[in-house]
Amino acid sequence: xxxxxxxxxxxxxxxPNEVSQDPSENTVSHDANQHEDDAEHxxxxxxxxxLADALKEMEKIINTPNAGENFKRFNQLKEKxxxxxxxxxxxxxxxxxxxxxxxxxxxxxxxSQTKYSALVNIFKEKHDTFQKGQEEEQKKNLDHRQSIIxxxxxxxxxxxxxxxxxxxxxxxxxxWSKAGQVAKSEFKILNNNYFHHxxxxxxxxxxxxxxxxxxxxxxxxxxxxxxxxxxxxENEPVIQKALNELQYLHKLWKEExxxxxxxxxxxxxxxxxxxxxxxxERKSELSASIEKEQSxxxxxxxxxxxxxxxxxxxxxxxxxxxxxxxxxxxxxLRSDFLKTGSVPRKLSNQNWNDFKxxxxxxxxxxxxxxxxxxxxxxxxxxxxxxxIQTAQDNMNNEEWDIAVPLFKKLQEDWKKxxxxxxxxxxxxxxxxxxxxxxxxxxxxxxxxxxTDNWKENYKNKKAxxxxxxEVSNEEGSIERIEQIKTSWNNIGKVPRxxxxxxxxxxxxxxxxxxxxxxxxxxxxxxxxxENQLTDKARKIKNQISDxxxxxxxxxxNLSFFNKPSRENPLLKDTYNTIDxxxxxxxxxxxxxxxxxxxx
Numbered sequence: 001x002x003x004x005x006x007x008x009x010x011x012x013x014x015x016p017n018e019v020s021q022d023p024s025e026n027t028v029s030h031d032a033n034q035h036e037d038d039a040e041h042x043x044x045x046x047x048x049x050x051l052a053d054a055l056k057e058m059e060k061i062i063n064t065p066n067a068g069e070n071f072k073r074f075n076q077l078k079e080k081x082x083x084x085x086x087x088x089x090x091x092x093x094x095x096x097x098x099x100x101x102x103x104x105x106x107x108x109x110x111x112s113q114t115k116y117s118a119l120v121n122i123f124k125e126k127h128d129t130f131q132k133g134q135e136e137e138q139k140k141n142l143d144h145r146q147s148i149i150x151x152x153x154x155x156x157x158x159x160x161x162x163x164x165x166x167x168x169x170x171x172x173x174x175x176w177s178k179a180g181q182v183a184k185s186e187f188k189i190l191n192n193n194y195f196h197h198x199x200x201x202x203x204x205x206x207x208x209x210x211x212x213x214x215x216x217x218x219x220x221x222x223x224x225x226x227x228x229x230x231x232x233x234e235n236e237p238v239i240q241k242a243l244n245e246l247q248y249l250h251k252l253w254k255e256e257x258x259x260x261x262x263x264x265x266x267x268x269x270x271x272x273x274x275x276x277x278x279x280x281e282r283k284s285e286l287s288a289s290i291e292k293e294q295s296x297x298x299x300x301x302x303x304x305x306x307x308x309x310x311x312x313x314x315x316x317x318x319x320x321x322x323x324x325x326x327x328x329x330x331x332x333l334r335s336d337f338l339k340t341g342s343v344p345r346k347l348s349n350q351n352w353n354d355f356k357x358x359x360x361x362x363x364x365x366x367x368x369x370x371x372x373x374x375x376x377x378x379x380x381x382x383x384x385x386x387x388i389q390t391a392q393d394n395m396n397n398e399e400w401d402i403a404v405p406l407f408k409k410l411q412e413d414w415k416k417x418x419x420x421x422x423x424x425x426x427x428x429x430x431x432x433x434x435x436x437x438x439x440x441x442x443x444x445x446x447x448x449x450x451t452d453n454w455k456e457n458y459k460n461k462k463a464x465x466x467x468x469x470e471v472s473n474e475e476g477s478i479e480r481i482e483q484i485k486t487s488w489n490n491i492g493k494v495p496r497x498x499x500x501x502x503x504x505x506x507x508x509x510x511x512x513x514x515x516x517x518x519x520x521x522x523x524x525x526x527x528x529x530e531n532q533l534t535d536k537a538r539k540i541k542n543q544i545s546d547x548x549x550x551x552x553x554x555x556x557n558l559s560f561f562n563k564p565s566r567e568n569p570l571l572k573d574t575y576n577t578i579d580x581x582x583x584x585x586x587x588x589x590x591x592x593x594x595x596x597x598x599x
Contacts, residue, residue: 049077050338051084055112058119067123068130074123085110087356094360095367141180145190148175152197156204166214169201177255202259215259222257223268230275239286246279291344298343301351304333305358312362320419323366330362381420384428387413391435400443407439429596437530458494458501460487465505473515481512482524489532519543522587540592547585554578 049057054077061070061077092108110116152172155165182190202212226249233249236242253272260268311326318326343351387410397403414432419425468484471477494501513520521540554574558564566575 049080050335051081051088051112054081054084055115055119058116058123062119062123062126066130068127068133071127074127078120078123081112081116085113085116091356091360091363095363098364098367135183137180138182138186142182142186142190145176145179145182145194148172148179149190149194149197152194152201156197156201165211166218169215170218173256213261216261216264219257220260220264220268223253223260223264223272226253226257227268227272227275230272230279233279234275239282242279242282243286246276250276294342294344297341298347298351300340301337301343301355304337304340305354308333308358308362312358312365318369323369326362327366330359334359377419377421380418381424381428383417384414384420384432387417388428388432388435391432391439395435395439396442397439398442403439404443407436411436426596433530433534437534440530454493454495457492458498460491461494461501461505464488464491465501465508468505468508468512471512477512477516478518478523481509481516485509485523519584519588522584522591524591537592537596540588544585544588544592547581547588551578551581551585554581 058074058077058081061067061074064070067074089108089110093103093106096106096108097103152169155163155168155172176194202215230246230249233242233246236245249272259265308330311330314322314326337355342348391407391410394403394406397406420428464484464487468481471480471484488505510520513523521536521543554577558571558574561568561571564571566572
C-alpha cells in the first residue's frame with residue numbers, strides 16, 4: 001500500500017521540515033515560506049533607531065534569562081550601533097581635518113564605544129552558553145525521537161493482542177509533533193526513518209480495514225478543521241498575520257492530517273490549495289502598503305534634509321543666537337530623521353548619504369562662523385584693554401567734574417563691547433572693576449556728603465517701601481519688584497536715625513520674593529555699586545557650589561537603584577527635584593555671567 005507519507009527521491013533532498021507528498025502542495029508551502037522570508041526582510045529595514053536606544057535594547061536583551069536565543073535581534077542592533085558609532089567618528093575626523101589638522105594625527109574614542117564593546121562581549125559569552133545548552137537539549141531530543149521510532153516499530157511488529165492501535169498511533173504522532181528540535185545533520189535521516197516505519201504501520205493497517213477507516217476518518221476531520229480556519233483567514237485584515245498562520249496550517253496538514261481515504265485525498269487538498277492561493281494573492285496588498293509607507297518616509301526624510309540645508313544657508317548674516325537656536329533645531333531634526341521608518345531599499349543608501357553630507361555641511365558653516373568670531377573676540381579684547389588702561393590712569397584723579405563722567409562713560413563703553421576669549425573674561429573684568437572701585441571709593445570719601453539730600457532720600461525710600469508692600473503674586477509682580485529694587489539701589493543715603501528703613505525694606509522684599517517663588521539672586525536689578533555687585537557675585541558663586549553638590553548627591557542616590565527610571569513612582573519626586581535644582585542652577589549661572597561680563 002502506498003500512502004501520502006511516502007518520500008520520493010527528490011523530496012528527500014528537500015528540507016526535512018518541509019516534506020510534502022504532493023508537488024502542488026509543496027509549491028504552496030514554498031510560496032508561504034518565501035513570503036514570510038520577504039516580510040521578515042522588510043521588517044528588518046522598517047525600524048530606525050537611535051544609538052542610545054539601540055544600546056539600551058542590547059542591554060535589555062543580555063539581561064533576559066535566555067539572552068542567547070535572541071541572536072538575530074541582537075545582531076541587528078549591534079550592526080546599527082556600530083554603524084552610528086562609525087559615522088559619528090567619521091564626523092569628528094571630518095571636523096578635525098577641516099580645522100587644518102593632519103588626518104594621520106586624528107585620535108578619538110567614541111563615548112559609547114566602551115559600553116558597546118562590553119555589551120557585545122557579554123552577549124557572546126551568553127550566546128556560547130546558550131549554544132551549549134541547545135546542543136545538550138538537541139541530544140536529549142534525539143534520544144527521545146529515536147525511542148518514539150522504536151515504539152512505532154514495535155506497534156506493527158510486536159503488538160500484543162488487545163492493543164488499541166488507533167489510540168497508540170495517535171499518542172505516537174502527538175509525541176513526535178511535540179518532541180523538541182534536533183541537530184540539522186541528524187534530522188533528515190531521523191525524519192525519513194520515522195515516515196518509513198509510519199508507512200509500514202499503515203500497510204499493516206491495510207489488513208485491518210476497521211482501524212484504517214478510523215485513521216482516515218480522524219485525519220479527514222483534521223483536514224476539514226484546517227480548511228475551515230483557512231477560509232476565515234481570507235478575511236483577516238492583517239495580511240502578514242494571515243500568511244504566518246497559513247504557514248502553520250500547512251505544517252499541521254503535513255504532520256497531523258495524513259493520510260485520508262483516496263476519494264477525499266485530492267478533493268480536500270485542492271480545496272486547501274485554492275484557499276491558500278487566494279490568501280497569497282493578497283501579498284500585493286502588503287507590498288503596496290509597505291511601498292506607500294516607505295515613499296511617505298522618504299518624503300519626510302527629504303524634507304528634514306531640506307530644512308537642515310536651509311539652516312546652513314541663512315538669508316541674513318547670522319549671529320551667535322542664530323547658531324545656538326539652529327544647533328538645537330538640527331538636533332531635533334536629526335532625532336526625527338532617525339525615528340522615521342525605512343525608505344525604498346534602492347534609495348536607502350543615497351538618502352542616508354544625503355543626510356550625512358547635509359549635516360556635515362551645516363557643521364562646517366557653523367564652525368566657520370565661530371572661527372571668524374574668535375577674530376572679533378580678539379578685537380574686543382584689545383578695546384577692553386584700552387578701557388582698563390584709561391581707568392587705571394585716572395583712578396586717582398580728583399577733578400570730579402571731569403573724572404566722574406569719564407568713569408561713567410568707561411562703564412557704558414565696557415557694556416557695549418562684545419565678548420572676549422573665555423580665558424581672559426574674568427581676568428580683565430577684575431582689573432577693570434578694581435580700577436573703577438578705587439576711583440569711586442575715593443570719590444565717596446572725599447566728596448562733600450553735605451550735598452546729599454538725605455531727608456529727600458528717606459522720603460523716596462519710604463514711598464518705594466509702601467509700594468513694595470502692595471505687591472502681590474499676580475502676573476507682572478516680579479517685574480514690578482525688579483523696578484522697585486532698581487529704584488531703591490539708585491537712591492543715596494538716609495539720616496542715621498532712619499537707617500532702619502533698609503532692614504524693613506529687605507524683610508518686606510524677602511516676603512514678596514517668597515510668595516512669588518523667586519530667589520533674590522535671580523532678580524534683574526540695576527544701580528548696584530561695584531561693592532554690591534562683588535558681594536552679589538560672591539553669594540551667587542556660593543549658591544552655585546551648594547546647588548551643584550546637592551545635585552551630585554541626588555544623582556548618586558539614584559545610582560543605588562537597579563535601572564533607575566522616571567516611571568518608577570519611588571523615584572519620580574527625586575527626578576523632579578533634580579530638574580528644579582538644575583533649572584535654578586542655570587539661572588544663577590546666567591546671572592553670574594551677566595555680572596562678570598558687565599552686561
